[in-house]
Amino acid sequence: MTNSLREIEDNEVLFITGSNTKEAHPVIANMMLKARRKGAKIIIADPRRVPLVRFAELWLQQRPGTDIALLNTMAHVILKEGLINEQFINEQTTGFNDWRASLDAFTPEAGEKLTGVPKGDLVRAARIYGCSRRAAIYYTMGITQHAQGTANVNAVANLALLTGNIGRPFTGINPLRGQNNVQGACDAGCLPNVYPGYQRVDIPLVQQTFERAWAMPLSVRPGLAATEITGKALEGAVKALYVMGENPVLGDPNTEHTRKGFQKLDFLVVQDIFLTETGMLADVVLPATCFAEKDGTFINTDRRVQRVRKAVEPPGEAREDWRVIAELSKRLGYEMRYESPEEIFEELGRLWPALEGITYGRLERGGIQWPCPTRSHPGTEFLYKGGFPRGKVSFTAVSMAPPVERADREYPLVLTTGRNLFQYHFGSMTRRAAPIESHAGKPYAEIHPEDAEHMRISQDETVRVTSRRGSIRLTARITERVRRGEIFIPMHYAEAAVNVLTNNEALDAFSKTPEFKITAVKVERLAQEG
Amino acid sequence: MEKPINSISLVIDGKQISVPSGTTILDAAKQVGITIPALCYHPKVSRSGACRVCIVEVGGTLVTACTTPVSGGMEVITNSPYVENMRRDLIDLILSDHPYDCMVCQKTGECELQELAYKYSIRNPVFRGERRQYAQKDGNPFIDRDMEKCILCGRCVKICDEVQGVGAIDFAYKGFWAKVCPPFEQDLNCEFCGQCVMVCPTGALIGKNWVARGRYWNMREVESTCPYCGVGCTLSLHVKENEIVRVTAKEGRGVNDGLLCVKGRFGYQFVSSPDRLKTPLIRRRKGGDLEPATWDEALGVVASRLKRVKEQYGPDAIAGLSSARCTTEDNYLFQKFMRAAVGTNNVDHCARL
Amino acid sequence: MSTSSVEIKVCLGTSGNAAGGEEVLRLFRHYVFDRAVEARIGTRCEFRKVGCRGFCSKDVLVDVIINGSKTTYQSVKPIMVERIVDDHIVGGGPIPEWMAGDEYTSFHSKQYKIILGPCGEIDPENIDDYIRMNGYRAARKAVTKMTPDGVIDVVTQSGLRGRGGSGFSTGEKWRICRGQKNDTRYIIGNVGEVNRALAEGNPHAIIEGLLIGGYAIGAQKGYLYIRERYHLSVERLRTALDQARDKGFIGKDIFGSGFDFNIEFSFGTESFICGEETALMESIEGKRAMPRYRPPFPAEKGLWGMPTVINNAETFSNIPLIIGMGADWFSSIGTAESKGTKVFTLSGKVKNNGLVEIPMGMPLREIVYSIGGGIAGNRKLKAVQVGGPSGGIIPESMIDMGLDYESLRKVGSIVGSGGMVVFDDEDCIVSVTKFFVEFLQRESCGECTPCRIGTKRMLELLIKITDGTGEIEDLDTLNRLSGIMTASSLCGLGRTASNPFITSFNHFRDEYLAHIRDKKCPAGVCPALVVFMVVPEKCKGCGLCRKACPAGAVTGEIKKAHDINQELCIKCGACYKVCKLKAIKKQ
């Protein structure tokens, strides 16, 4: 997030796209509702009737995969109606004129044709967003989990640049992080191309710094992205895999493909708190501790470093992850000496100035948002205050490309995956919370009433959903939350694991994010099986 | 645009104070260290003036401190015998329609009504009569709703509507039999955020799984951060005998300022699940089962196998996946391990999933 | 004999309707046509439906006006119509035995009907009738010739005070509302139970008042808030509103002045609290009718958070008169502090029940004896309860007091909804109080503690006393409860709910004590406290009581004095009622 959660309530306009905030980030939805009570307008662009639609001034129900058309059309209208922030564009951006030309085709009429949203609504949305200088954009996986994900993000950014809704309080481009510590994992350098603090591994100066700090020669070759590992394992290029606290068998697209890849490995070690589907394929499984059994920090979606504290003793012989890693490292001949997570955090701070001013001591009083370079720095509520770090930022022309898969005669429906309110991710935690499991313990597919009628499917009937890769069985939930021609299946249920269906080949070229939001499928009644 | 703030001077219990116009008597009193009892007022919701417990005397008449804005030259008395007797009687009235079962009530020790009964020493109530009794119990798995203990303060109704945007409960019926319930008195079926439980001043709304799991004063409270989504809500873990028996959030702490969702509030039982891994496991033969092992054996196997792969195929034949659920420190160490100990940049996590 | 004009007016208020008014009117039309009356007498007959004139116990009331001279028939049944047409209209001879008698005249002669007057005279479904009686002239004057502040000045000078309960100065309320900074303002007409006759008989007066008020405070929109169940009132108001719209009195650019004003209906449920102004606003906003705290008052922050004036429908009905005839005329009626007239519903043990309009300040005695015709069965007057369910109970000894806001407040009562119930010596004051408290407990919205639980505890104690198990301390508890409820309730319902108890306890303390200490109900009403006994000297042993007793408690042989077994007696009083010799006494 460029801006802060606490600013949300004073937004004037909230443009929420591809985010089911009420279910995936419920407490942020509370803040958005507070903004609305204070008079803010909410615009939602989402193919699904997400719960927040009830509070929206305007709901744009675009066809899946047409986000770029929608965002570009809005930009077109903002330009045409003179709602742009010229001063901001002149002072802080480049490439405006080239980009502007790329929008010519995105008239409201064209936008309507491409997205299926009435042009009047597109124009209204553009006006509401464009007229405000306290407008913020919020998005999540609905924007990024596409083959066009990076382009989508650029199109979002263009809107903010065009109106100057960035770099000030109550504005910003705000991706909402899905998991508790995605931010922290990224910040700490668990990415194949960067060291901690987004410092690139392929820049020699950076590499030297880290070699010095870690007293070890380091590789300059960027590594493999998570979604590439299975493929490389199948090719035989990756032989061993160490998984800590992840369940790629359920999480990666195309489960069958993942399983095969992992089986082909020479060695798989999994470190987790439960025996997951991935753990069951492992050669060695190491029992780890959960959040309540260790000290450390999580970094949340608004870059806030917050303490995690040990509350209970771990079960049996389970050990803190950092101790396991340090011990392993020693056995591999690279000694790591730490007395506590606090020491580790301090080392990280020395390598990345954004965290340098933060200490466990300071965190006792509450979380601090990075960048926080010195002990007396209060932390940073919003980024890009008074300009971008690299001087000016550039508008990026983005054009529409069709999704990788499309509904056809054989697979006539478009599947979108995501979360529901009650369960979390692949369920290893929430499905072991008795009240949650008893309330929301059954997998289901949301189907539009007209599609259901067409296929003669009735409420709560068991159906089979099939894609080019596999099929799963679950219960039909007939609801107008989805558009006609689309179905939605939550990702949480191993017994109907939705990634059995998804496509491992549809990846965003830059970020390698899978296209979880568009898979062609068919739905059949089980009775027809005969 | 913000209105210009005018300052207003008044006297509360003889103490002179200046506050911005629009401030209520209740808030003004707080600033001079005077706490006025309040049962229906809650900072998170709009005011209703329902319980009347916050009455104070202004110029000989009673007004509710939580709803009445200060005005210039006002003289407020919060503790005259008239006010205190009236307040005592109001609490007495509430108690006359309340089950006297504090000794088994889960809310004991945290109950705002109990606190006031204690403060005013209401052992033998002046008022007596019929109590509401309800046979029907709500079957939802999260929240115990015991409407016999409800004092109709309306906090839950308001927080559900105003803060949560759900509106799952409302007042029904009239007079003495007025009742807070879901439409048609069905079982509660909502987002189960538990916001209502948080604000309920009495034992009318209680987490089902908290019941009989211990008294609050016998628990240790540990502040931590929620392990679920990226909002990063600040939690209080209530621990008894090495088990988390309740999760709450405190107002004024963290980005959530007291709010939580169903996962954060009611999704903690996995920690003590019997399914937890308790020892390392090793598959000693290809195709065989995973069998318990010692740490020494397990780590030995991992180290030697990784070493072998590295020697045979080079470091880039090894990859590591870390976790967005683990701490920043764990993640830092993991990538350092992959880069420095193994020698590859093949390290990633599930940010995109 | 030459007949130049014939007018037949049939009362078609709610009660007239119920008594068969529609059928009576139809038959008049039928016979006039059937007998070719118009041809025979040489002139057209005018038929008019008119609103209630208050004397509902004698409905259907029919006026036959020939050449301007009016004869009123009472209790007209369909079978009587033919003879009235034949004998009176055609034959010229009124029928004395059906004519309304002295009661009708005395019922009306003491009243002062400035707002109820047109009810019973004009056809409420015909706007031209209203216009003929100067209708909408005041609105035209206000909107085209006066400034809003000018209107407010006149209303303030007139001394008009709210007729819906609190008696707040109407002009003052309007001025506060007008003084708010917001551009959007609302005005609401609160049409309650007691206003039904007005709405049915002269709906345009309410609409005109609302229109003038809207102009004065600068509202764009008015609401008529009315219980859905008052079908006839709704229908008449709706018709009137449509007609006013057609004439351009409501809508855009009214009277060419550029002033736009619209009126909409909003319907309430059958609950007492809906009439309370802030609960009413919640109800219009689509929420449960629960009162809001004050301040801010509705005039500052009301409907949808905007400045809002709420007035009672009767208050509004006075407005056209005040604008039309002037503040001085209006303030010449009534007392120093309470100006104009007030409508009351007179009921209970008086001979003439009905709707009455009196100048403010008229002594209670005059209302009971002159208008009400005295106590039915010539029994003894015991008390009068004024002001609706939460009004005070005024003992016989005080009935020389005048009826106005100040005097009523002094005796612990209110003008309230304008209810007036007369009790005689057969009424038990404790039971009466219990009855009112029961109503208030049922109708409490349940929001605030003192009212929700207080009324319940009060009711329980009153039941205890009438059941004969009361203790002396209960009176202290009741007084303590009254104090809490009056001083600390959120809205008017709770604040006034103990009026019946406080006043009855003040004036009839002995009666409470008799119930508690002597276990006796002096009026012989409370079943648990009465004993039915045979007076042997009077009993002739006819056996009627034995047959009447449902519990088999009476025994005795024919022609010998009977006896009542107190163990078996269920205090139903059946024996008491059947005994022709008054040989059964009640203690």
Ligand SMILES: Cc1cc2nc3c(=O)[nH]c(=O)nc-3n(C[C@H](O)[C@H](O)[C@H](O)COP(=O)(O)O)c2cc1C
């Ligand atoms: C419980 C309760 C019921 C009321 N019912 C009515 C009603 O039916 N009609 C009415 O005009 N006012 C009613 N009122 C009074 C209104 O709250 C309000 O004072 C009145 O409509 C203001 O109009 P006025 O100034 O013309 O009297 C009621 C008040 C209370 C406390």
Ligand code: SF4
């Ligand atoms: S359930 Fe609790 S919060 Fe809700 S009205 Fe009753 S006492 Fe108040």
Ligand code: SF4
């Ligand atoms: S006084 Fe009675 S009716 Fe009025 S708010 Fe309180 S409970 Fe409701």
Ligand code: FES
């Ligand atoms: S706290 Fe003020 S009325 Fe309840």
